[in-house]
Amino acid sequence: MHHVVIDRWSRGVSPIHAREPRTKLIALAVFLISVATTPGISPLAGAGYLGVLIAGIALSRLPLWGVLARAAVVLPFSAAFAVVNWLAGDPGRAVALVAKSYLSAAAVLLVVATTPLEQFARAMESLGTPRLIALVVQFLYRYLFVVSEQAQHMRVAAACRAPRVPGAGGGLRFRAAAGAVGVLFARSYARAEGIHRAMLARGFEGRFPAVALARPRLPDFLFLLLAAALSLAVRIGVGSA
Amino acid sequence: MHIPDGFLSTPVWAAMNLAAAPSVAYLARRAQREIDDSRIPALGVMGAFVFAAQMINFPVGLGTSGHLLGSALLAVTLGPAAASIVMTAILVVQALIFQDGGVLALGANVFNMAVAGVAAAYLPYRLWNSGRLRNPAIFLGAFLSVLAGAVLAVAELLLSGVRMGQTVLGVSLGLFLVTAVLEGVITVAVIRSLEAMRPNWVRAPDSSGRLVLGALAGAAILLAVVGVLLASADPDGLERLAERAGIAARARNLFTTPLADYQLRGFGADWLGKAAAGLAGLVAITATTLVLGKLIARRRGA
Numbered sequence: 001m002h003h004v005v006i007d008r009w010s011r012g013v014s015p016i017h018a019r020e021p022r023t024k025l026i027a028l029a030v031f032l033i034s035v036a037t038t039p040g041i042s043p044l045a046g047a048g049y050l051g052v053l054i055a056g057i058a059l060s061r062l063p064l065w066g067v068l069a070r071a072a073v074v075l076p077f078s079a080a081f082a083v084v085n086w087l088a089g090d091p092g093r094a095v096a097l098v099a100k101s102y103l104s105a106a107a108v109l110l111v112v113a114t115t116p117l118e119q120f121a122r123a124m125e126s127l128g129t130p131r132l133i134a135l136v137v138q139f140l141y142r143y144l145f146v147v148s149e150q151a152q153h154m155r156v157a158a159a160c161r162a163p164r165v166p167g168a169g170g171g172l173r174f175r176a177a178a179g180a181v182g183v184l185f186a187r188s189y190a191r192a193e194g195i196h197r198a199m200l201a202r203g204f205e206g207r208f209p210a211v212a213l214a215r216p217r218l219p220d221f222l223f224l225l226l227a228a229a230l231s232l233a234v235r236i237g238v239g240s241a
Numbered sequence: 242m243h244i245p246d247g248f249l250s251t252p253v254w255a256a257m258n259l260a261a262a263p264s265v266a267y268l269a270r271r272a273q274r275e276i277d278d279s280r281i282p283a284l285g286v287m288g289a290f291v292f293a294a295q296m297i298n299f300p301v302g303l304g305t306s307g308h309l310l311g312s313a314l315l316a317v318t319l320g321p322a323a324a325s326i327v328m329t330a331i332l333v334v335q336a337l338i339f340q341d342g343g344v345l346a347l348g349a350n351v352f353n354m355a356v357a358g359v360a361a362a363y364l365p366y367r368l369w370n371s372g373r374l375r376n377p378a379i380f381l382g383a384f385l386s387v388l389a390g391a392v393l394a395v396a397e398l399l400l401s402g403v404r405m406g407q408t409v410l411g412v413s414l415g416l417f418l419v420t421a422v423l424e425g426v427i428t429v430a431v432i433r434s435l436e437a438m439r440p441n442w443v444r445a446p447d448s449s450g451r452l453v454l455g456a457l458a459g460a461a462i463l464l465a466v467v468g469v470l471l472a473s474a475d476p477d478g479l480e481r482l483a484e485r486a487g488i489a490a491r492a493r494n495l496f497t498t499p500l501a502d503y504q505l506r507g508f509g510a511d512w513l514g515k516a517a518a519g520l521a522g523l524v525a526i527t528a529t530t531l532v533l534g535k536l537i538a539r540r541r542g543a
Contacts, residue, residue, distance in 0.1 A: 003338050003339070006338055028344070029344075032246060032343075032344055032345050033345065035246070035247065036246060036247060036249075036251060036254070036345055037251055070340070071340060073339070073340050073341075074245050074340055077245060078245060078247070078248075081248070081403060084404065084405060084406065084409050085403065085404045087406075088404040088405075088406055090404055093402070093403070093404070096247065097247060097248060097403070099247070100246065100247025100248075101245040101246055101247040101248065101343070103247070104245065104246030104247055104343055104344070104345070105245065105246070105340040105343075108246075108336070108337060108340060108343075108344050109340060112337045112338060117337070117338070120337065130265065130266055130269035130270075131269075132269040132272060132273055132281065132326055133265065133269060133326060133329055133330060133333070135281045135285070136281060136284045136285050136288060136326055136327060136329075136330040137285075137330045137333050137334060138285065139281065139282045139284065139285020139286065139288075139289075140284075140285040140286075140288035140289050140292070140327075140330050140331065140334055141285075141334055141338070142285065143285055143286045143289040144289045144292055144293070144334070146289070147286065147289040147290055147292070147293040148289070148292065148293045148296065150293065151293035151294065151296045151297060152296065154297060155296060155297050155298075158297060170300050173299075173300045174299055174300055174430065175430070175434075177297055177298065177299045177300070178299070178427065178430035178431050178433070178434045179434045180297050181294050181297050181309055181427075181431045181434070182431050182432075182433075182434030182435045182437075182438065183434075183438075184290060184293065184294055184297070185290055185294070185314070185318075185431065185435060185442075186435060186438055186439070186442075188286050188287060188289065188290035188293075189283075189286075189287070189290075191286055192280075192282065192283035192286040192287065193283070195282045195283070195286065196279060196280055196282060196283055199279060199282060200279055204279055204282075
């Protein structure tokens with residue numbers, strides 16, 4: 001599963017993994033805004049942004065093709081819109097849609113694949129995201145693995161109860177699927193209650209013990225400066241033609 | 242529909258972030274008032290449930306299948322504020338881990354689905370929550386939640402200058418309608434199967450709320466949805482109307498070339514000035530968003 005790979009990647013060791021999460025988040029924002037505001041991406045600008053990303057991936061010791069291929073999940077959606085815009089007589093926008101959505105997705109992937117999600121969420125919180133959102137994101141991610149596995153069981157159960165018979169049984173299969181989702185809901189709810197009690201028993205009061213984020217050090221600031229400078233250099237140097 | 246980065250023009254994504262940040266801050270305060278702090282893990286588990294439930298396919302006929310989207314189910318079981326928070330968390334995880342929806346476009350996606358979508362899902366139920374009308378109200382809510390989200394997304398794309406011809410718009414609106422009906426049917430079917438296990442899953446709305454306000458908000462959402470539907474079915478008509486009112490030219494400038502007329506002085510090259518003006522505008526917009534969001538969050542927290 002996709003998120004299992006990302007989770008494994010995010011726990012690696014590299015100069016990028018070691019950077020303080022807030023500086024990575026801000027660097028990501030600068031890159032994304034640079035890409036988003038580049039009017040109609042030229043081949044040179046596209047290559048420049050891609051170069052910045054590839055440098056980042058190389059430093060992070062992640063598999064280059066693995067990251068670039070995973071970011072391609074945005075392409076079907078963008079390509080559909082690109083075709084429509086091309087046919088409507090706006091090829092510049094068509095290219096920009098594909099290029100910008102791909103570059104942005106790859107950048108997000110690079111940062112998420114080098115930052116464990118709990119650190120990412122903590123950085124989000126310290127940059128102003130409401131605590132409740134940051135906490136729910138963390139718990140959601142933590143139980144995503146467990147609940148997805150349960151959903152696989154329920155899918156099998158639904159398929160057993162209402163097998164695929166050519167030409168008939170649509171209503172039966174629909175009801176079986178509704179039953180499976182209902183049971184999954186009830187089990188998730190019961191699991192939530194159990195977790196609630198277990199965490200109360202361990203003294204959880206709605207916040208994690210404050211393991212403060214480490215203060216950013218000189219290498220973190222240098223990283224931020226470099227990433228931002230490179231993004232802006234591409235944006236201002238070749239992006240505004 | 243999750244809008245990726247690179248689709249929305251800068252004024253649109255910035256404005257949507259500006260709209261979403263205070264809404265979510267407000268909803269987070271409200272949800273925290275309604276639920277016990279130690280129940281926060283439960284919200285995360287329910288978010289994971291919505292994710293996982295999408296792996297279970299519902300046969301739709303013609304060999305295709307659909308799945309639950311979840312806003313309406315969450316709204317009637319957890320209450321609207323908590324449902325919005327869970328949907329927001331889902332969108333964050335989708336944007337970060339699954340590259341489904343952009344990060345700069347997160348404000349737009351959150352506003353479309355977690356704020357407007359959940360509100361549209363909840364309002365009919367808020368109005369008719371008992372007796373024979375309850376299940377039709379839940380159906381209507383699920384239907385409206387999908388439609389509101391999709392129509393808002395289309396409107397934002399059109400405002401950003403992404404072209405969608407008449408036929409494409411027609412086809413996608415048809416698909417949205419089918420998806421919306423399906424979401425309604427699936428939501429009601431799941432609630433029926435839940436209530437066969439235990440009757441009290443669906444939470445009655447707290448009757449202290451202002452019913453008239455709810456009805457008005459519901460009518461507003463309905464009107465906006467219908468209005469955009471009509472407008473996008475005939476975009477030329479909209480343009481003609483705008484031209485007649487003499488705002489088309491100005492509006493187009495506003496929406497496609499931010500700060501184009503405001504170049505910073507003191508830069509030799511024309512393009513450098515333009516780029517700098519654009520970046521300055523962006524920094525200003527982002528800073529305003531952050532400050533406003535923080536101020537509102539703090540005010541609510543006090």
